[in-house]
Amino acid sequence: MQITDKVYYVGVNDRVKHRFESLWALPLGVSYNAYLVVDEQVALIDTVDVAYFGEFLDNIRTVLGDRPIDYLVVNHMEPDHSGSIALIRQYYPKIKLVGNKKTHEMVQGFFGPQSPRDITVNDGQLLSLGSETLQFFMAPMLHWPETMVTYLLGRGILFSGDAFGCFGALNGAVLDRDMDIEPYFREMERYYATILGKYCPPVRAALKKLSGLDIRMICSTHGPVWAEHVDRAIDTYRRLSEGQTEEGLVVCYGSMYGNTARMAEAVARGAVQAGMRKVIVHNLAVSPMSEVLADIFRYSALAIGAPTYNGGIFPAVDDLLKRLASRQVSNHRLGIFGGHTWASAAPRLMEQYNEQMKMQLVEAPVGWKQSPDADALGAAKALGAALARP
Numbered sequence: 113m114q115i116t117d118k119v120y121y122v123g124v125n126d127r128v129k130h131r132f133e134s135l136w137a138l139p140l141g142v143s144y145n146a147y148l149v150v151d152e153q154v155a156l157i158d159t160v161d162v163a164y165f166g167e168f169l170d171n172i173r174t175v176l177g178d179r180p181i182d183y184l185v186v187n188h189m190e191p192d193h194s195g196s197i198a199l200i201r202q203y204y205p206k207i208k209l210v211g212n213k214k215t216h217e218m219v220q221g222f223f224g225p226q227s228p229r230d231i232t233v234n235d236g237q238l239l240s241l242g243s244e245t246l247q248f249f250m251a252p253m254l255h256w257p258e259t260m261v262t263y264l265l266g267r268g269i270l271f272s273g274d275a276f277g278c279f280g281a282l283n284g285a286v287l288d289r290d291m292d293i294e295p296y297f298r299e300m301e302r303y304y305a306t307i308l309g310k311y312c313p314p315v316r317a318a319l320k321k322l323s324g325l326d327i328r329m330i331c332s333t334h335g336p337v338w339a340e341h342v343d344r345a346i347d348t349y350r351r352l353s354e355g356q357t358e359e360g361l362v363v364c365y366g367s368m369y370g371n372t373a374r375m376a377e378a379v380a381r382g383a384v385q386a387g388m389r390k391v392i393v394h395n396l397a398v399s400p401m402s403e404v405l406a407d408i409f410r411y412s413a414l415a416i417g418a419p420t421y422n423g424g425i426f427p428a429v430d431d432l433l434k435r436l437a438s439r440q441v442s443n444h445r446l447g448i449f450g451g452h453t454w455a456s457a458a459p460r461l462m463e464q465y466n467e468q469m470k471m472q473l474v475e476a477p478v479g480w481k482q483s484p485d486a487d488a489l490g491a492a493k494a495l496g497a498a499l500a501r502p
């Protein structure tokens with residue numbers, strides 16, 4: 113599929129995988145995007161998951177016929193993009209792999225010895241394809257150490273790797289102007305929260321570095337090609353990486369027999385009575401973790417509630433706290449509530465997690481024993497009201 117003069121989309125859709133990285137739900141599927149730049153010499157930008165190699169090769173041959181590929185630019189080594197490198201080398205034995213020093217180390221580790229033809233590039237280095245020129249910029253830790261981006265000089269096209277990508281398979285169109293983009297922007301938030309959420313400082317560094325480029329089109333490795341919505345895609349990543357939120361409350365809880373659930377409903381009610389209108393309640397035993405994380409990245413306040421379980425925090429809540437502690441979501445107001453039957457531990461342990469999360473605790477944790485009474489439910493409502501205050 114031609115995107116613009118000399119640039120073709122040769123990626124594939126995956127509507128089979130249930131969980132990306134075996135972790136994150138894929139209700140709309142995912143695409144693995146790869147591109148060809150066809151000039152006097154031909155560059156393939158990234159590959160696809162090896163499970164789709166046959167379709168990928170067909171896509172390449174539809175564009176190139178029997179013409180060889182001169183370069184394979186490897187922007188990112190995670191196997192959803194690098195997985196077909198070994199087979200591409202078999203089908204195109206003279207191809208030269210283009211990557212940075214870390215890329216080549218990883219290629220060697222995943223796929224065996226480097227070829228003497230392979231090319232190691234540094235930040236800002238150019239590669240001429242004839243009349244077109246590629247330029248490489250290192251963008252480490254987006255979200256692996258070898259990540260880099262490739263810029264097609266003169267045309268303003270950025271091959272950005274995972275950056276500016278999103279979940280969601282492509283439904284008959286590749287360019288944003290040919291589709292309803294709203295589901296993809298929602299998927300972008302879920303993608304950012306799950307895949308890049310730990311790496312906000314490197315994302316900000318990359319955005320700063322790329323800000324001097326004239327970017328007219330973004331060809332990422334997942335989701336639509338951004339042509340009409342380049343600014344919105346960049347702004348979404350900037351907003352998320354800077355921890356910018358909108359006013360709203362996410363109430364997350366685990367509950368075995370409904371007592372913590374009642375407290376969660378009371379927190380939500382208290383927030384609404386205090387004037388907050390965007391309130392989302394997640395039962396962590398039911399809600400997909402990726403949706404929960406995306407909502408937490410979006411909204412300014414968070415309430416977390418758990419019963420004490422085996423002397424610790426109820427596991428589904430403990431899991432969320434672990435994930436939050438390893439992500440950059442400190443710019444939040446936080447409320448904690450936790451119940452117990454004979455010995456309290458959850459509220460204290462949840463508060464300890466906040467030493468890593470570094471959120472602003474709006475009140476001391478709310479605790480109760482066995483079933484919450486009117487006082488406990490009143491305290492939960494008051495917690496919701498406190499969280500509703502900006």
Ligand code: FEO
Binds near residue numbers: 274
């Ligand atoms: Fe889409 Fe980090 O691989």
